[in-house]
Amino acid sequence: QVQLVESGGDLVKPGGSLRLSCAASGFSFRDYYMSWIRQAPGKGPEYISYISPSAHSIYYAASVRGRFTISRDNANNSLYLQMNSLRAEDTALYYCVRQDGGYAYWGQGTLVTVSS
Amino acid sequence: DVVMTQSPLSLPATLGQPASISCRSSQSLVHSDGNTYLHWFQQGPGQSPRRLIYRVSNRDSGVPDRFSGSGSGTDFTLEISRVEAEDVGVYYCMQGTQWPPAFGPGTKLDIK
Numbered sequence: 001q002v003q004l005v006e007s008g009g010d011l012v013k014p015g016g017s018l019r020l021s022c023a024a025s026g027f028s029f030r031d032y033y034m035s036w037i038r039q040a041p042g043k044g045p046e047y048i049s050y051i052s053p054s055a056h057s058i059y060y061a062a063s064v065r066g067r068f069t070i071s072r073d074n075a076n077n078s079l080y081l082q083m084n085s086l087r088a089e090d091t092a093l094y095y096c097v098r099q100d101g102g103y104a105y106w107g108q109g110t111l112v113t114v115s116s
Numbered sequence: 117d118v119v120m121t122q123s124p125l126s127l128p129a130t131l132g133q134p135a136s137i138s139c140r141s142s143q144s145l146v147h148s149d150g151n152t153y154l155h156w157f158q159q160g161p162g163q164s165p166r167r168l169i170y171r172v173s174n175r176d177s178g179v180p181d182r183f184s185g186s187g188s189g190t191d192f193t194l195e196i197s198r199v200e201a202e203d204v205g206v207y208y209c210m211q212g213t214q215w216p217p218a219f220g221p222g223t224k225l226d227i228k
Binding site for chain 2: 044045046047059061095101102103104106107108109
């Protein structure tokens with residue numbers, strides 16, 4: 001079955017950096033668009049980035065553009081999110097989501113806390 | 117960007133009774149391909165969002181048939197025919213028709 005397992009979340013100071021990973025299994029990873037969606041405490045989910053199967057098409061929400069970089073390694077079935085210049089408002093649970101027209105598959109999330 | 121709104125934001129429900137959540141979008145969600153990419157998610161306490169309904173009215177595998185979705189254009193509804201205790205959580209509508217995809221603010225359902 002489809003499994004998405006995020007890792008890399010941590011407590012980091014404002015201005016710091018973090019790299020999130022998502023290990024995918026149970027489907028042909030190289031054939032799917034993949035997304036990162038985050039959810040701040042007590043808030044609804046926020047779509048922040050996607051990457052096409054070949055990585056030729058990438059999108060970022062305005063809130064993270066210029067600071068976050070999405071990438072993927074199809075040989076190792078992995079998705080990444082490099083997060084730089086982190087701000088307090090980036091504090092959230094970050095989910096890896098398979099983008100198949102309906103966002104049916106989500107990981108369990110990894111928690112990023114930005115605080116001094 | 118498309119803005120999604122939901123009502124009510126809080127829904128005290130009675131076991132065995134019906135419940136309904138409304139979702140509205142600031143723009144039509146009919147895609148140029150003819151589909152309407154409006155989905156409903158349920159998020160239980162401490163859990164990841166779980167998709168219940170895709171493209172307005174299609175129930176996901178394993179979702180009880182007491183859940184149903186309807187609507188068109190900019191107005192959509194999630195209905196629960198008979199609320200059960202396991203239905204407690206937050207319900208989100210989400211549009212995937214226009215970029216960027218956007219979620220509603222959520223409706224918190226609890227049992228009276």
